[in-house]
Amino acid sequence: MSVYIGRCNSYEDSEGIVRKGMESLGGISRYARKGQCVLLKPNLLKGAPPEKAVTTHPDFIRAVVNILEDEGAEVMIADSPGGPGSKKMLHSFYRKSGWLEVEKETGATLCYDLSETRVSLPNGRVLKSVPVLSVTQEVDVIFSLPKLKTHGLTVFTGAVKNMYGVVPGLTKAAFHGKYRGIERFSDVILDIHDAVPPSLSIMDGILGMEGAGPANGKPVELGLVLVSPDAYELDIAACLSCGIPLNRVTTIRAAGHGDKKIDYTELTPDEIDCSIEHPKGGSTPWWLPDSLGGVMSNFYLKRPSLDHQACTKCGRCAVMCPEDAINIGKKGPKMSWWNCIRCYCCVEVCPEDALSSR
Ligand code: SF4
Numbered sequence: 001m002s003v004y005i006g007r008c009n010s011y012e013d014s015e016g017i018v019r020k021g022m023e024s025l026g027g028i029s030r031y032a033r034k035g036q037c038v039l040l041k042p043n044l045l046k047g048a049p050p051e052k053a054v055t056t057h058p059d060f061i062r063a064v065v066n067i068l069e070d071e072g073a074e075v076m077i078a079d080s081p082g083g084p085g086s087k088k089m090l091h092s093f094y095r096k097s098g099w100l101e102v103e104k105e106t107g108a109t110l111c112y113d114l115s116e117t118r119v120s121l122p123n124g125r126v127l128k129s130v131p132v133l134s135v136t137q138e139v140d141v142i143f144s145l146p147k148l149k150t151h152g153l154t155v156f157t158g159a160v161k162n163m164y165g166v167v168p169g170l171t172k173a174a175f176h177g178k179y180r181g182i183e184r185f186s187d188v189i190l191d192i193h194d195a196v197p198p199s200l201s202i203m204d205g206i207l208g209m210e211g212a213g214p215a216n217g218k219p220v221e222l223g224l225v226l227v228s229p230d231a232y233e234l235d236i237a238a239c240l241s242c243g244i245p246l247n248r249v250t251t252i253r254a255a256g257h258g259d260k261k262i263d264y265t266e267l268t269p270d271e272i273d274c275s276i277e278h279p280k281g282g283s284t285p286w287w288l289p290d291s292l293g294g295v296m297s298n299f300y301l302k303r304p305s306l307d308h309q310a311c312t313k314c315g316r317c318a319v320m321c322p323e324d325a326i327n328i329g330k331k332g333p334k335m336s337w338w339n340c341i342r343c344y345c346c347v348e349v350c351p352e353d354a355l356s357s358r
């Protein structure tokens with residue numbers, strides 16, 4: 001397979017660049033045809049304005065919708081963000097992230113259906129079946145629209161990890177607790193990608209995120225668009241373009257694709273040559289017994305830090321924590337020294353950016 005890497009310094013130009021990328025990879029009709037229903041799976045980690053680079057930019061989603069509608073396809077947009085999940089919460093996240101405008105200005109439909117279906121994975125690395133949003137099984141084609149961001153746990157979150165978002169609600173957090181250890185958890189991410197493989201991944205790297213991603217890193221103008229039918233290759237290309245060592249990215253390492261030869265249809269990563277600040281990543285090792293996992297982590301991984309001024313004591317972090325490691329007291333959340341396994345799920349759901357993995 002191949003990867004297209006294109007430069008794009010403004011979201012206004014993204015439709016032309018994405019078109020060019022798809023043409024270079026065999027043409028749009030190779031991936032979606034007239035009459036088909038295409039599900040776009042962008043990154044809706046939480047409700048955040050586009051300039052914070054937490055979510056896929058609405059102008060980028062609109063560009064892909066326009067291309068597909070010109071082709072005669074019907075488009076749906078869906079994701080299952082962090083937290084327990086409800087239609088009200090989804091609407092609020094869609095609004096804050098600017099996605100309601102995409103629905104208003106195009107023929108695309110934002111999905112509010114949170115029902116789930118179990119997909120079997122007879123050859124899964126860890127999972128033999130997985131619950132996913134039902135809509136993923138009802139459409140003809142899935143396109144992944146990840147944001148180019150760093151990640152406190154997996155170092156980089158791209159096209160492969162973007163598909164983790166099709167796991168409904170709190171099950172996402174529960175997997176962190178059940179499959180502890182970064183290697184094993186990365187296998188879970190790969191299994192989920194393989195359960196709902198996108199036909200095409202189109203990465204929004206125009207405004208990316210560096211540092212303490214995926215929720216409260218620093219937005220960084222990268223001016224990149226990457227397109228590929230192979231999500232693994234796309235992630236490798238993105239990391240090489242941004243100076244992130246492949247052996248540090250646990251999903252790439254777990255997939256064993258680090259030295260894969262990739263065919264580039266436009267620019268190569270060497271021609272991009274940028275560098276973004278990335279976290280060291282990692283989590284509690286899987287081989288530690290549950291009773292010791294949290295406490296041993298204190299020696300080599302940082303617990304999430306709290307900005308007391310910003311915290312509204314809403315309690316979402318405690319609901320999300322798969323280890324019941326958070327108690328909301330008078331002074332806000334208190335994390336258990338014994339139980340926290342450094343999954344950083346709490347950081348991802350905090351609506352006030354009061355928690356950080358930094
Ligand atoms: S840290 Fe964030 S999620 Fe937790 S109680 Fe405070 S504001 Fe709510």
Ligand code: SF4
Nearest residue numbers: 321340341343344346
């Ligand atoms: S406190 Fe936060 S980082 Fe620790 S286990 Fe709970 S959700 Fe994960």
